[in-house]
Amino acid sequence: MEQRYYQPEIETMPVEEIKKLQSEKLVKQVRHVYDHVPYYRALMDEKGVKPEDIKGIEDIAKLPFLTKADLRDAYPTGLLAVPQKDCVRIHSTSGTTGRRVVAFYTQHDVDLWEDCCARAIMATGCTDEDVCQVAYGYGLFTGGSGLHGGSHKVGCLTLPMSSGNTERQIQFMMDLGATLLCCTPSYAAYLAESLREMGYKPEDNKLKAGIFGAEPWTEEMRRSIQDALGIKAYDIYGLTETSGPGVAFECSEQKGMHINEDHFYAEIIDPDTGEVLPEGSKGELVFTSLDKEAFPLLRYRTRDICVLSRKPCSCGRTHIKMSKPMGRSDDMLIIRGVNVFPSQIETVLLKEGYSPNYQIVLDRVNNNDTFDVNVELNPEQFTDTVGSITAMEKSLAAAMKTMLGINPAVHLVSPKSIVRSEGKAVRVIDKRKLF
C-alpha cells in the first residue's frame, strides 16, 4: 500500500527531534497550567515542584498525576486553563452523576484534534477522493465530531450519519459509495450483518477501510469485520480527557497504534507505585497534553493497561506505538462503546428502592455486547402477578438507561441468590474475553 501522511514532516520526524519538540512544548505547558489552573498548581506545590524545575521532557516524572477523581473534584471548570470566552466547544463523557467529565476546547484545540483524526484517516490510505461515512454518535460524545473534523481536513466527502438508523446508514453507504466507515467495531459488525441479511455480498459495497474505536475489540473481531465488509479495519484510540479519538491510530501494519507524540506524551507507570516503567513494560498508560490550551491535562492516568514500543515501523512513521489496551487498572467497563462503572448501577438501585445486590453479566454475541443486570428482588416489592414484576424490570432498565446511556436487560432474581465469594459479591461477570 502506498503510504500517505497528513503531516509528513511531523509524522516521520526523527525521534531526537520529536523529543526536542516535546521538551519545548512541555516547559511552556507546565508554565501555562501552573499560572492558570489553581487546582493543578496546588498539586505541584504540595509535591514541591516549580515550573522552573521542568527543563525538558526528561523531567516529566517530577510532576504530580491527575486522576478521574481530580476531574470529578474540579467539575465543571476547575481545570479550565483559559477564560471561558476563549473556548468554542465542550465534549463530555457519558456518566450522569459523579463520573461526568467536561472537556473544553479552544479553536486551536479543535484544530489539533482534527489534525490527529486526519492523520488517522490518511494512514488508512484515504485522500480527498474518498467518501467518509461517520457513524459514530454526534453530540457530547467525541467520536462523531472528531472523525467528522478529520474527514473535513483531509477533504473527504463527509457523510455525517451519526449512530443508529441502520437502514439509512446502508442506503447512504450504497447510494453515495462510502469508501471509509468510522464507527464502533460492534456497530461495524452489526452493519455487516445487516448488509448480509439484505442480500449484499462483501464486494457489493465500495468500502476500502474502516476506523473503529471507542471500545475494546479483538483480532478475531477485526478479521471477521474485514471479511464481512471486504475492507481493512484500523483501530483508533482516544479519550475525552485528552481530546477524543485520534490520540493514537493504526497504520498499514495494523499492529499497534502510533501516538501523536507532538501533541500527547505517553508514559507507562506501575499502577500501584506510580513509578515510570521502561519502554516495553506493561503498565498503566499516562498522557500529558503538550499543547492543548483549554483543558491541558498533565500526567493524566488513563487506567488503561498497555505497552509502548518504539521499534521502527514499516509505514515510515516515527511516533511511538501503543498496544491495544489489555485491561483496566480500575473497575470501569466499556459496554457498546460506553464507559460504565458498577457503582453507577448501585446508585440507580438505591435510588429506585432496591437493595444494592446485583450482578452485571457481559457477553458478546455476534460481535455485539450483551448487557444483563441481575438484581435481587426485595420481599416487600413482590406481588402475585407476572405483569407487575416485568413492569418493575422495565422501569429499572429505563432508569439505568437514563444513567448510563445504554439499555441493560434487567432480571429480578431471588434474594441471596447472587453468588458471594469470601463474603464479597462478584459484581461483574465478563465473558467477552476482550483482552
Place this chain on the structure above:
Amino acid sequence: MAINQLTVFVENKQGALVQITEALAAANVDIRALSIADTQEFGILRLIVNNNEAATKALDDLGYIIKNIDVVGVKIGDAPGKLSGALDVLDKANINMEYLYAFLTRTEKHAYVVVRVADNAAAETALTDAGFHIITDADVAKL
C-alpha cells in the same frame, strides 16, 4: 371470607419446584390447588394449602420470597357450564379478574375456583347474591 393464597417467587432454575414441594411435604402440608404463571426467567407459584403457617415457615426457611394474599374461593357444581356461570356473574358486576384457577376434590361432587380480583368483597357479594357458595380457610383445611 376470602381464602389465603401462598404466592412464591421462583426463578426458572432446575430443581426449584422439586425443592419447594419437598419442603412442603416435609412440613406435612397438603397442597389443595396449585397454579404457576411463568415467563422465561421466573415464575410465580400460587398455592392453596391446608396449613398456611407451616407452609410459609417451610419456604421462608429456604429463603423464598412469599406473599400471603387473600383470594376468593367459589364452590361450583362439577358440570359443564358451571364455571362460565360464575364468571358471568363477575363480568356483569364489572369485576375484572387478574387470574383464576380451579381444583377438584376426591370426595365431593363439586369443583372450586380460585379468583384473584382487586375487590374481594364486591366479588363475594356478587357471587353470593347469585347463589354461589364462597369458601373460607376453614373450609379449605377440611377439604
